[in-house]
Amino acid sequence: MRYSQEHKLETRRRILYEASRRFRGQGSEGFSIADLMHDLKLTHGGFYRHFNSKEQLFAEALASAMQESHAKLTTGSDAKAPAAQLRVIIERYLSPRHWANPAEGCPLAALASEIPRQPRAVRAAFDQALKTYMDEIERLLPGKTRRERQRNFFVLFSGMAGTLSLARAVSEEQTRARLLHAAKEFYIQAFCQD
């Protein structure tokens, strides 16, 4: 092997990282492979040494974005009680900061309505990533049985993703602020009480 394995893996990682931000920021068709590679000081042709297609890239980027988002929401609050940890998650999710940075945020909010139209492979990757995500967060939610906590997970996360999406769709500053604030209060009230 010429160029160390290391080097190739690093390049691959850089492509994936940049792609995962761009997909979230610009949608699944918002940029070209050439654009992406150019920003990494590489050329479009080299891309196919690392990925078979843009579709495969999307699938991997989506999964990686889910992981990244999960990490961002949970870091630093490990010590607290579940309800308090969940509160931190809700506050971070519905923060102005998250609102303003789709490219670094939750892919659910950034891409949810595009995913149903993606090819099977992408959706399978999404399913898998969502499951992992849920398994790691579910324990923080109220509910006696696992099933019950999962139900709450679904309601909370699909709800927050919808709220963030809508808040980004609305141009009016006031409406956006009101929307985020209302949802934050509501979800904390509903899920952080026990």
Next chain:
Amino acid sequence: MRYSQEHKLETRRRILYEASRRFRGQGSEGFSIADLMHDLKLTHGGFYRHFNSKEQLFAEALASAMQESHAKLTTGSDAKAPAAQLRVIIERYLSPRHWANPAEGCPLAALASEIPRQPRAVRAAFDQALKTYMDEIERLLPGKTRRERQRNFFVLFSGMAGTLSLARAVSEEQTRARLLHAAKEFYIQAFCQD
């Protein structure tokens, strides 16, 4: 004027109607003007007698889809009490039928994550349509002041849109059913009690 006014308006209406379904079903870039016109037994060139650009078409189609969706959710339950009407809305919104037919359903669920990336004109049209939509439904929500009801409207509708989006993104049948069911129960419980 050759061809009656009537005739031209009717053609325009047909284009808009078909477009509004296609945008919801296939996304803002999922079809071409030529495709669209072809299905209407027209040719691509004629399109520009009716709309200045695809962007303008999207803006109008979005607004029209919001109206249509509002009508579908509210028809036939006028006589009931507000809480009962709202319950019907929630049940319809989170039904398997709505899940299975994005093209005829709520544009929020079908397009939310694409709208933030649209040009100003589209977003302005969306803002306006959302406001109208809210003004017509807000009165069914619990809350003493208008402001309070609007807050509830935001939480409920952004939440339901997120739920439906996610349910469509998930491929697994069971998960989808569980998701829709959990959310339905939750929102009825939360908003249809008083």
Next chain:
DNA sequence: GACATAAGATGATGTATATCATCCTATACA
């Protein structure tokens, strides 16, 4: 019934973009 006019058709233009075949060259290894 002739004709002016506008809805709609046709064809062209320019641009964007995924993907592939092939070339170049830095470097791991002997």
Next chain:
DNA sequence: TGTATAGGATGATATACATCATCTTATGTC
């Protein structure tokens, strides 16, 4: 130190698509 090899570069191909200029033709008006 030479050489084979694979990561990356270059250029080509094919396709898709929005938009526009121009042509056709059906029809309202006289």
